[in-house]
Amino acid sequence: MDASSEGVPAEVPGDDAGQEVKAEPDWADRIKEYRQGDVIRVVSIPLKVQPGVVEWVATPHGAVLITQTCDVVLKDRPTAHLAPVLELPPVEAKANRNGRRPHLVHLPELGDCHFADLTYVATVSKAVIASAERKPGVEAIAAVRKFGQRVGRRFSRFAFPDEVVPWIRPLQDLIGSKVTKEASPIGWALSKIASLRLECTEEWEVAPYSLTLCVVLEPGVLPPFPPNEIPECSERVSTWLYGSNGATLIRRHSEIAKYLHDAERISLDATDRYWLWSALADSWAAMCVPPENSTPDILEAVEGGVVSSDISSTEEYSFERYRHSEEIDLDHLSSPLPL
Structure with missing residues (x-):
């Protein structure tokens, strides 16, 4: 069997000028x-586990093409990347369709429970891919864009400074334990919540970090008050939240x-709803403290020893703030540091 039958470009005679061209694979x-x-x-x-040793990861539901389309169709790039398709139990699938775990990317055309598992990514010859049966995992334009964004996010996430990780871990643990229990x-x-983000005023340049x-809440969750015109919380809710002082x-x-x-079952006053969400954000920020026996570089990593909080809707959250903040998700933080 010659090279061209395997999908490898073969040289063929050129034109009268003596130039050589390559046949299309x-x-x-x-x-x-x-x-x-x-x-x-x-x-x-395939999964390379050590030099010269390759194991094969079973893909009973197939594998999803994660290479960008513009690179897939180029004939001068002979390989593309595949990741296994994973089927999750319904409850776990529901909790992960919002992208909380970046290594799992939903494939809506396969149903509610199928995901690309980006834990394993293999480089595969396009000859193999083009010879296999295909079906769309995403089809609508919005779904295609979301899929591409979430694949990109898996490989471009910011790594929080090591000394900041213990501060955020209590909140991460809370999310992990409750996200599947709606x-x-x-x-x-x-x-x-559309997104939980950690904003740093000074671009993570040097500790202590502010x-x-x-x-960031989904549309319709927060009342649409004009900026700087949020009414005072009612005395009843304020006393319940903060006591008499x-x-x-x-x-x-x-x-x-x-x-x-x-309160969803009753008609909660819009102002009180806003202040309750604000208090919930405050309480989550207050959870962000490291263990008392942490090393000095950890204990002194956050300015004033306090993480502040802020609430907004997706419509209000500015691109400028997005640029100065990073997503908090279940795969984002590194393993615990030794104390």
């Missing part, structure tokens, strides 16, 4: 139909979330 026309997010019917993909008040509250937990939050995050959750 035999997969070139077929690959033009393939798109990022397509599911390819392959039974396994029947609980905390799980319900998390389902209303940090703000930004709770009105200065220190006395309610735990679980209590505030339950109040908000239960």
